[in-house]
Amino acid sequence: MEIRLAKEQDLIKLAEIERICFPAQEAATKQQFQQRFLAFPDCFLVAVIEGQIVGFINGAMISTCFLIDQYYEDTSLHDFNHPYQSIFGLAVLPTFQHRGIAQKLMNAFIDLAFTRGKKGLVLTCKKELIDFYKQFGYSCLGVSQSIHGGVTWYDMFLELESHEMCFIPMQYYHLNKCSILFQQCFMQEPWNETWTYEQSYQRLKEMLLSPYALGYVLYRDNQLIGMILGRQMTYLEKKELWIDEVCILPELHGQHLGSYLLQQTKKECIKLHIERMVLQTIRGFLSEGFYSKNNFVEEKHLICMSCDI
Numbered sequence: 001m002e003i004r005l006a007k008e009q010d011l012i013k014l015a016e017i018e019r020i021c022f023p024a025q026e027a028a029t030k031q032q033f034q035q036r037f038l039a040f041p042d043c044f045l046v047a048v049i050e051g052q053i054v055g056f057i058n059g060a061m062i063s064t065c066f067l068i069d070q071y072y073e074d075t076s077l078h079d080f081n082h083p084y085q086s087i088f089g090l091a092v093l094p095t096f097q098h099r100g101i102a103q104k105l106m107n108a109f110i111d112l113a114f115t116r117g118k119k120g121l122v123l124t125c126k127k128e129l130i131d132f133y134k135q136f137g138y139s140c141l142g143v144s145q146s147i148h149g150g151v152t153w154y155d156m157f158l159e160l161e162s163h164e165m166c167f168i169p170m171q172y173y174h175l176n177k178c179s180i181l182f183q184q185c186f187m188q189e190p191w192n193e194t195w196t197y198e199q200s201y202q203r204l205k206e207m208l209l210s211p212y213a214l215g216y217v218l219y220r221d222n223q224l225i226g227m228i229l230g231r232q233m234t235y236l237e238k239k240e241l242w243i244d245e246v247c248i249l250p251e252l253h254g255q256h257l258g259s260y261l262l263q264q265t266k267k268e269c270i271k272l273h274i275e276r277m278v279l280q281t282i283r284g285f286l287s288e289g290f291y292s293k294n295n296f297v298e299e300k301h302l303i304c305m306s307c308d309i
Helices: 009-022 031-039 069-071 100-115 125-136 172-186 198-208 257-271 287-295
Strands: 002-005 044-049 053-056 084-086 089-092 120-125 140-141 154-159 163-167 215-221 223-233 238-248 277-280
Touching: 002 100, 002 172, 009 031, 009 044, 009 053, 009 089, 031 198, 044 100, 053 100, 084 100, 089 100, 100 120, 100 163, 100 215, 120 125, 125 140, 125 154, 140 223, 163 257, 172 198, 172 215, 172 223, 198 223, 198 238, 215 257, 223 257, 238 257, 257 277, 257 287
Parallel strands: 084 120, 238 277
Antiparallel strands: 002 044, 044 053, 053 089, 120 154, 140 154, 163 215, 215 223, 223 238
């Protein structure tokens, strides 16, 4: 499954999912989706399985830690600099429900709000869904002022703690910043390679879209400063992570951020029962010493070979 930012051509499908999942008096229309997308296209995430959009989540950035009905109608109230990320809708097609898709969409939206420096996320829900949202850390603030759709809603609020460092799974919507970071890193010593943004984006996109991809990004003070991306592989009965790319913002080298990135990745590997990490680097350069310090050892019985075709 892929979670990515929505595209304009997705809106017809999103309106269809909305119509299927919500009562008519609560569902946003196609026209409303178009207005919202024009105002905040970077606040729409979709879940895609085998090329089909099966779910989505969206919402404006607002100035209050609770939702009022005006937010649904007036897109001019959205401002990227507002401190709170609202959620207008979270929906998954009925035939794809109970597979954890809604949870993945919500977690991705929370990560996105965190990396943008938001103070919290805001939504309203019906009474029977309060416990569902509590699993993500939301608190119920009581009955909402909203009378949207003529039903009783409850205000839910998730406060985002402020951490200097933020280590989260890489998602499709990270590709833009990761591609720029990749360019910056590999045009430096010891690689001295010439990468265009388009080439960087294509390489990372191909990796991330693999069903076995595993990647993480590192933020500090809401700035992307590092990434690691690889593939989960099985050798006999042992799971391995083959690391294809590791990048730290060049001006931050020497601050032990690469080691932090690797250590956090190792912790995630343990959770996933991955027993071994494998990578390639240039012999004799600083990168070899860096990986040695982080407990990587040279496999004496193996060599790396390639063949131009």
